[in-house]
Amino acid sequence: QQPVQSPQAVILREGEDAVINCSSSKALYSVHWYRQKHGEAPVFLMILLKGGEQKGHEKISASFNEKKQQSSLYLTASQLSYSGTYFCGTGGRALTFGSGTRLQVQP
């Protein structure tokens, strides 16, 4: 089953923070996060393997709660370069992606 992402879209000003959520109806053992800029391929951000573990990439971090079958991506002090669509992926080796969250950072 496809994980569910929320919100579908976010518009931010530079320097603002955002949270993107990903939830699954199935037990999760790992969660991947990818970012796709317009007209480009998805690019790996991070993988979370353990419950509660937080990872970081630039000022982007994520958490993973196995019990709640959820992961959240935190974008802190957003920059223009953060604009794009963010996908979570679940399912182990062959990922099933959520529908994506479109993030737009404005000056």
Added chain:
Amino acid sequence: DAGVIQSPRHEVTEMGQEVTLRCKPISGHDYLFWYRQTMMRGLELLIYFNNNVPIDDSGMPEDRFSAKMPNASFSTLKIQPSEPRDSAVYFCASSLVRADTGELFFGEGSRLTVL
């Protein structure tokens, strides 16, 4: 180090024609995936291979779609006959078996338009 290479980047064809998309994974990677991306359905996994062997093709929409991986450095996705609803961006991705990553490396995609 070259990334995943896909061809063609753009393909415009007419309904009923055969379409072949090609992919060269990153050298040494042992998993290869074909995804399709549309506005309506998002990123869908079509099929994936491990060491050139198809593992799961349950995402292939119908018999018009077929995929092969004759060797570790080449894969094809074929649509015959093509239909307008097949219009999408088709991504190939590869990965390496490692417990600590599993990162997918995507190619730049092949944008298919079926008229």
